[in-house]
Amino acid sequence: MEQLMRNFFLFLSKNKTLTKLAKKYGFKFGASRFVAGVDIDHAAKKIREINDNGYVVTIDHLGEFIDNEKEARENAEECIHAIVVIDEQNLDSQVSLKLTSMGLDVSEELVMENMRSILDAGKKHNVTVTIDMEDYVNHRRTLDIFMELKKDYENLGTVLQAYLYETEDDITELNEYDPYLRLVKGAYKESPEVAYPVKKDVDENYKKIIKKNLENGNYTAIATHDEAIIEYVKQLENELSLSRDQFEFQMLFGIRKDLQERLMKEGYKMRVYVPYGDDWFAYNMRRLAERPANVMFVLKGVFKK
Numbered sequence: 001m002e003q004l005m006r007n008f009f010l011f012l013s014k015n016k017t018l019t020k021l022a023k024k025y026g027f028k029f030g031a032s033r034f035v036a037g038v039d040i041d042h043a044a045k046k047i048r049e050i051n052d053n054g055y056v057v058t059i060d061h062l063g064e065f066i067d068n069e070k071e072a073r074e075n076a077e078e079c080i081h082a083i084v085v086i087d088e089q090n091l092d093s094q095v096s097l098k099l100t101s102m103g104l105d106v107s108e109e110l111v112m113e114n115m116r117s118i119l120d121a122g123k124k125h126n127v128t129v130t131i132d133m134e135d136y137v138n139h140r141r142t143l144d145i146f147m148e149l150k151k152d153y154e155n156l157g158t159v160l161q162a163y164l165y166e167t168e169d170d171i172t173e174l175n176e177y178d179p180y181l182r183l184v185k186g187a188y189k190e191s192p193e194v195a196y197p198v199k200k201d202v203d204e205n206y207k208k209i210i211k212k213n214l215e216n217g218n219y220t221a222i223a224t225h226d227e228a229i230i231e232y233v234k235q236l237e238n239e240l241s242l243s244r245d246q247f248e249f250q251m252l253f254g255i256r257k258d259l260q261e262r263l264m265k266e267g268y269k270m271r272v273y274v275p276y277g278d279d280w281f282a283y284n285m286r287r288l289a290e291r292p293a294n295v296m297f298v299l300k301g302v303f304k305k
Ligand code: FAD
Pocket: 131, 132, 133, 134, 159, 161, 184, 185, 186, 187, 188, 223, 224, 225, 226, 227, 250, 251, 252, 255, 256, 272, 273, 286, 287, 288, 290, 291, 294
């Protein structure tokens, strides 16, 4: 039953019509459970509050299914604006973005142009930018663009997903770029031809790639709410005599706040991923797929006055 619900929510997350309707008819429909606000002003207040409580942040201006140049350029402008606000308000935040929201489905030229403008702004304002990883169809293109940009920009990171068979090789391939890598389990529906279908295997591969990336000496963001994985990282900290400036934990806004607080109080760097914007539907459906029980939180949001 749970697997059926997961598949259902992932199916909804790919639905362009619902995404557009949700954008048009507002933020109210349960979005606020996982999304910080409609614009950067709302998000900036939230970041300040989160920073004041002892956490660092990465913000993500939500945008999916972008199929035209105009919207891709607007999204890039929004990211640059967010970078300026982060600097002006002295917020401790990075920026995360998706290449499809920068026009990956329009042309590679457009993505490169948008990314260079954003990374120039990041350089100027001392803000790190991380490229999220999307579906497998975009996986190779994302890594190629990352490697190309990394030649010119220090302030760039990306994400690898433990559910893909290829990820261990990607860790090896990216090593020469001294990458800033966020490692996650993976949030999309993928075929067993490219991704481990069984959770136990994803978890084992996750541990393997975390260890490999840390042994390579690359800064590693472990982005998970899974306590068993977090315990494993703590063991590695001893086993590999890691210093705490070699890795950090990351979790999503609104999820496992108790665990976020515990790690922060134990002295770990804890980064909260804070999405904002009106294009919230697909993001929220992926969160429901991860934990169908979240549907109650979302429904409460729908009926809240
Ligand atoms: P799971 O085994 O799924 O969950 C472990 C436990 O965490 C569960 O038992 C539950 O108690 C809790 N939990 C997990 N998810 C939820 C939820 N939605 N609501 C409530 N409780 C929950 N994926 C990508 O494919 N690309 C990305 O670029 C990407 N970026 C991410 C950035 C950050 C900071 C984080 C934290 C995740 C990101 N993800 C990304 C999502 C990731 O791939 C997983 O889908 C998500 O983190 C759930 O997996 P988990 O590691 O928490 O482990």
